[in-house]
Amino acid sequence: MAKAAAKTVATATSSAERRPALAGRTASATGVKVEVLPPAERISLRAPEASVAALSKALGLTLPKTPKTSASKGGRTALWLGPDEWLVIDEAGKNPLADCAGVSALHSSVGISHRNIAISVVGPAAEAAINSGCPQDLSLEAFPVGAASRTVLGKAEIVLLRTADEAFRVECWRSFSDYVFTFLSEGARDAAG
Amino acid sequence: MLLIRCPYCEEERPELEFRNAGEAHIARSANMAGESDDDFEKFFFIRSNPKGIIYERWRHIHGCARFFNAVRDTVTDKFVMTYKAGEPKPSKLPKNSNEVVAK
Numbered sequence: 001m002a003k004a005a006a007k008t009v010a011t012a013t014s015s016a017e018r019r020p021a022l023a024g025r026t027a028s029a030t031g032v033k034v035e036v037l038p039p040a041e042r043i044s045l046r047a048p049e050a051s052v053a054a055l056s057k058a059l060g061l062t063l064p065k066t067p068k069t070s071a072s073k074g075g076r077t078a079l080w081l082g083p084d085e086w087l088v089i090d091e092a093g094k095n096p097l098a099d100c101a102g103v104s105a106l107h108s109s110v111g112i113s114h115r116n117i118a119i120s121v122v123g124p125a126a127e128a129a130i131n132s133g134c135p136q137d138l139s140l141e142a143f144p145v146g147a148a149s150r151t152v153l154g155k156a157e158i159v160l161l162r163t164a165d166e167a168f169r170v171e172c173w174r175s176f177s178d179y180v181f182t183f184l185s186e187g188a189r190d191a192a193g
Numbered sequence: 194m195l196l197i198r199c200p201y202c203e204e205e206r207p208e209l210e211f212r213n214a215g216e217a218h219i220a221r222s223a224n225m226a227g228e229s230d231d232d233f234e235k236f237f238f239i240r241s242n243p244k245g246i247i248y249e250r251w252r253h254i255h256g257c258a259r260f261f262n263a264v265r266d267t268v269t270d271k272f273v274m275t276y277k278a279g280e281p282k283p284s285k286l287p288k289n290s291n292e293v294v295a296k
Contacts, residue, residue: 150256152210
């Protein structure tokens with residue numbers, strides 16, 4: 001019995017693989033495609049004004065100081081979430097947490113790569129699909145390309161980033177991901193109809 | 194839906210992103226242990242609950258997550274103005290608010 005249990009554990013360890021929430025799930029409707037994006041490195045960064053320059057240098061991009069904006073360079077994006085708060089997403093496989101570790105200026109960087117799931121919503125009806133549960137004005141005048149904001153989608157909190165005229169990146173907590181994905185696919189169907 | 198101006202985001206945002214956090218400008222005593230029971234009761238429980246203009250704390254919880262202060266009319270539910278946390282209570286309200294008060 002004990003032998004069998006040990007064998008099971010050994011098998012489980014050797015075949016361990018990372019299985020991100022909702023991996024590979026997609027949904028499409030006329031004019032909009034909802035898709036789960038591959039895993040990325042993320043940090044939640046909190047820092048006072050005086051540390052921003054040093055952190056920008058370490059991260060290799062200028063942390064935005066204007067509300068509802070983001071900055072992007074070499075596969076790494078920093079989203080303004082609050083006056084002293086940023087979400088840094090790295091899709092190029094580099095670790096922003098390690099880059100911040102060497103900065104002596106006062107700051108707090110917390111790795112949240114596995115906490116979030118990213119969903120892309122692309123197509124002419126993307127705006128309408130997200131607006132099915134998000135009360136913000138997402139017209140290009142109010143929410144231009146590069147605009148980023150923490151907001152709500154239905155009952156869940158999301159971080160929204162406009163990556164192109166007709167493309168959005170929706171970041172949500174992984175425990176909310178099923179709800180958010182389903183909400184967006186239904187929103188997409190409504191937007192198409 | 195109400196649009197509430199967040200002084201940190203510098204724009205009007207839908208009310209779903211906000212949460213009320215009670216009356217504003219209630220100073221906590223620096224010497225809490227020395228407070229008399231009556232004074233503590235006033236600080237802790239007694240709120241003005243006016244009909245008309247009220248000064249409240251609000252939090253942009255699903256946005257920038259910052260607390261700020263807002264002047265609101267409890268009769269009309271209209272927001273008269275908002276200002277950053279830590280700023281003094283405005284001595285003068287914007288002109289158009291007189292109309293709201295009169296009602």
